[in-house]
Amino acid sequence: MSGAILNRRRLRVVEMFGPTLQGEGPAAGCPAVFVRLADCNHACGPCDTRYSWDWKTYDRATETRYAAPQAVSSWVLARAPKLVVVTGGEPLLQQEALIPIAEELAANGKIVEIETNGTIVPYPELTTHVNRFVVSPKLTSMFDAPLSRRIKPDALVAFTETGKAVFKFVLANRADVDAVAGLQEAHGLAPIWVMPQATSQQDVLDGMRDLAEVAVEHGWNLSPRLHILLWGDQRGR
Template identity: 50%
Template sequence: MDETEQKHFDRERELIVSEVFGDTQPTFQGEGPSMGVPALFIRLAQCNLTCTWCDTKYTWDWSRYDIKKETRRRSVDELIAWVLGCDTELVVITGGEPLLQQGVIRLVSGLLAGGKRVEIETNGTIAPDPRLLVDGVRFNVSPKLANSGVAEGKRIVPNALAAFAASGHARFKFVTRSVAELDEIQQLVDRFQLSPVYVMPEGTTAEVQIQTTRALADAVAARKWHLTQRLHILAFADARGR
């Protein structure tokens, strides 16, 4: 948005959206506890981190992508109407970092009132608003490891992680490249009492996913953690909007 648009932006009733999908071309939640469950996606723009391996840089990296082409202001009521017009139960609000936008609270309230179930995917650096800690809402919290290339002081926010851990509404998912990184995850798990834990191999091709999964599997099983995949990579070859 330019300066004029920003001035008139209603933070509670509007959202800056990157894309929505899952209606005309059905898809699944690709990661975490609901992997394989049919889902609608609302992908919001903007992020407060700059992970080197991020596969949705078009939501925040305006040095590489055109913000005017990649984002659109949409009213919360319009998004609610779009979701309620579909018979899919699960709605995934992702990003970017969704919790940067105040309108998420009104969006979630409307979706729950319409009988939907909501998952919010977050990097865990922004504590959840108490109005989001209600039945029907789950947070898929993905604290970033050193492999993200982001300084620890930005990617690990103790108060936020502690709030998620105490909420009873969070699952913790770590993007991982090697067995050695499991020790880094263990330190965070012990420090903030994170549970349950899901380990997800990083990669944007099926070949890399399979290779990393096989490298991690025994070590993840030995720690009694969950091993999850990126189903959309295996099923749709990282196609955008799937």
């Protein structure tokens, strides 16, 4: 792909950081770099990255900057970890500009993981270069909005059909367990990771203990929030 094409569309980026460790989901514990993109189509109360989308509280001009796809690719390729986590915000809001980045990174042997809230159908041109979508539909304890706003069945089907999707849920209470089981049954979601809604080390540990039996009972995977256990709620880790 030519440099001219690579630079045609810019991304609104919040931060790029690493090497560090992926803290959540199937790649938890793996060395990784992170690319966090701006803006989100949700407004979750307990969101721990509000600085990526909450422009009533944070200044968008201060928190974000434009970056050419080539600059993002070069930054990632200059770092050792094979795993690249593209996150947000909701990164698929900028999926067209992500295509040349994912293509370049995949061509250079990187593993491209995209974290998404699962409401936007991924383009096939992007999916081709992605190794894994970590799809995290929001329950009411995260995002107090109608089901039709939080859960997009057509998008969930599209992610499942990529053959590259895993589903990750943040749980805060017993009702959330039933909600995940209901979504699993209604949309055939698999495999599933669950993790506690927690931003302190003690709350992560307590939440994981609470979820352990539930995970075993339902055949779900239990995810830590390793970055919090290791470094607290520190930004950029």
